[in-house]
Amino acid sequence: MNRRTVITGLGALAAGGAGGFALGRWSGLFAPAPPRLRLPPVKVSRERVIRTVVGLRPYRRTGFRVEREVFGAKTVVHNYGHGGGGVSLSWGSAELAVEELAKGGALPANVAVIGAGAVGLATARVLQRRGAAVTIYAKDQPPNTTSNVAAAQWNPVLVAANGDRFERAARIAQRAFQDLVGEHYGVHWRTNYVVGAGARDDALRDLFPEVRALPAGTHPFPEPEAAQYVTMMIETPVYLAAVLRDFLLAGGRLVPREFKDIAALLALAEAAIVNCTGLGARALLGDADLVPVKGQLTVLLPQPEIDYVTLYGGLYMMPRRDGILLGGTYEAGEWSLEPNREAEAAILDGHAKFFAAMQSGAG
């Protein structure tokens, strides 16, 4: 009998197992220690930086808008304003928009979708699946949309609450993304470690498998309090290209066009229009509720061994095949698409310290 078998045997006794022998106050000595989590560290240094990208999240103070407006013979359904959660909510918000369009009758045979970001593409695909012929009109298309900048993980954050609509869209969308897991769409399940915080407890908690607090001493992080949950990472460059391909293969048309105002929109041949213009809706409709929340990501050389996400002190690290994404900036009301170099330095420095502490086992 080797040493390992002996310890296992004593553990069984401590649990009141074989022979019903109870060890009482000695049992703690023999209880097996919970296994300590080991994770390969991210190599953070300025020389590993391959790019810094910026995007403006379309944050709508009164919640994302899914609403129908009738202009004579034309119907416009708005579907915009999803803040920091537009990729996550896209398929659910698309369902709600299509429901609005079909309200009181059959779905129109020809539909124009304005916008080719995550929201426009999902809306176009839902319409196609219901039998509509769809043309997307968009100023920019992948890879040049805000959606391409998104990290993105399935976690609808920085979206103002708008009652049941948010939760319903989130639930539909999370289920839709589950069907896209795999290399083709670039969607993967990843464990997230939230350091310095307890386990999440919100209305969507059940959409995040394996939510749990991690006891101090069982993890390598530089704070005693840590928690985990599992969610999907959506590699936006791969994902948006794949959905656009699906749209074109299903007979969809993509027309590059910018609309200056609602009159230009209503001049389209299609009688049914879904407006998925993201932050562009502010100028298009004069919607002053819509404001930019600037975010930027500094990307390091890929490290294929990194398959987990960390969130710590307002910063986050998300691994993708095209690089390790370091983020955590939220500049409300800022329209500049120039990288904020001060924020970049803070993000690099914060992550360098975090992973150095993790490697030295400060947890």
Ligand SMILES: Cc1cc2nc3c(=O)[nH]c(=O)nc-3n(C[C@H](O)[C@H](O)[C@H](O)COP(=O)(O)OP(=O)(O)OC[C@H]3O[C@@H](n4cnc5c(N)ncnc54)[C@H](O)[C@@H]3O)c2cc1C
């Ligand atoms: C750094 C960063 C990280 C993020 N991380 C996440 C994340 O982890 N998870 C998540 O879910 N979300 C994340 N987001 C948020 C996400 O990027 C947005 O919510 C999402 O991209 C919004 O999608 P959209 O399709 O509405 O807008 P967009 O992607 O901006 O698409 C809008 C489309 O409309 C077109 N358009 C606009 N105006 C006009 C016009 N006048 N005429 C014609 N076409 C027009 C545009 O050209 C474009 O095609 C992140 C954002 C940033 C910046």
